[in-house]
Amino acid sequence: MSLFRGTVDFYRQYRPGIPQSVASILAGAVPARSPRRLFDIGTGTGLVVEALLCRFDDIIAIDNDADMLSAAESALRPQLPDGACLLLQQVTAEDFLPPLGWQADLVTICRAFHWLDQATVLSRLDAQVSLGGAVAIFGDNSFWTATSPWKAAVRSVIQDFLGEQRRAGASMFQHHNRPYSDIMRESRFNQIEEITVPVTRTWTADSILGYLYSTSFAAPHLFGDCLDAFDRAARRALKQFSDTDVFEEENEFLIRIGRRGRG
Template sequence: MTAFTGTSYYYRRFRPGIPAALAALLAQETSAGSPLRLLDVGTGPGLVARALAPYFDEVIAVDSDQAMCAEAEAALRPALSAGQRLHVQHTLAEDFMPPVGWQPHLVTCGRVFHWLDQPRLLNRLNEYIAPDGVLAVFSDRSLWTADSAWQQTTRTVAQHFLGEQQRAGDGVFDPPGQPDEEVLRASAFREVTTATIPVRREWRTEEVLGYLYSTSFAAPHLFGDRQEAFEATLTDALAPFMEGEFLVEDNAFTVLIARRPCVRGR
């Protein structure tokens, strides 16, 4: 079992994708190539790969959860243009080795870098990424870390049912010690630039519930026979924060773009 066991259905349908501005930024940072190749590690249901696929000729998406891979295949395959190539592979990001001669120009780690054996992944990427390849590590704030009043209320209700400590599936989430930027600067990809992409979202209550069920800390099976009570409690608690039909969220993606020294994009 992985920390995301049982979440793939909700992840594909209720997790926000990446904004168009972020996809355009990453495409712009990627050096030209023919064919242009994307590797999306920890792809989940393919949200990042789908946003970036129009910019690339070949896409490989990998994930350690078999159900996530099935969702990614279902989401990505129908969206391909003529001539585009896609491979979805069930494997650990740290174990992945591309086909012989296949070198990605962009490697993306969207909302996943903290789950990985970072030094091992970075060493492996250094073996096969294109000479001018770019690694992009990015994430937005989750409902566990966001700070608006309605998000704090959501977290409080979840903690009432699941406990104060952040869950990671059937275990406990243990965040890595070093900030992502420090980890990157200690690796072969130590030339790092940063960007921030703001986003504003509107949520219905049922979408907040779906989002929660897509997370490692509030997967449906963790509630057991209290899931219905949790849904009713959260719905009542969020009602005072509704702006019309919606709960409004201001968030932002923090983006780290990493290269090996003396290697520049276009």
């Protein structure tokens, strides 16, 4: 069962997309050539591909959730530039096999590396990435780990309903304490560049709840018959921090770009 069962509509509408400042860094990490190939792992509803759609002309995006891929298809196909190729495939990164002779110039893994068998995926990517290509692992900070007062208040409400531990669908989230750059240095993509990109967002109570319902730790089905009660409690908590239903967020994307070292 998918960790994101029942979240796809919220995911597409309320998950923050990839800023063009981040997209520019990603696109600039690899040489310009034709065809220029992108491989997006854990694509979800296609937010990374959407940000890079005009910068690559041969794209493969994978996810193990059929509903997410259907939403990505609906969103991306109408935007596809003339002459560009897009393949969406339901498969895990651990099992993916590219078309014969196909190698990516850039691999993107956004907000998804913690779900993967990290060493296995990085090992398999060595054969799937072209010479001069790169692997970019990146994401912004989760609501769950945030320290701002209004986010902490919302997290407390979630814990009141679902327990202290962070959920991951029907299971509990398994924390990965090792920095991703350390894990990458144990792979062939061991030349690491780290770039931080600040981002400011403005939320409302509706968009905050919509975002939460897109996550594995607050998916609607987890609350069962208590979903309406949770919704009301979260909105009451948020009202303590804004009379105008405006909530400012300072966040950042940490981008780790790995390239092959010598030897």
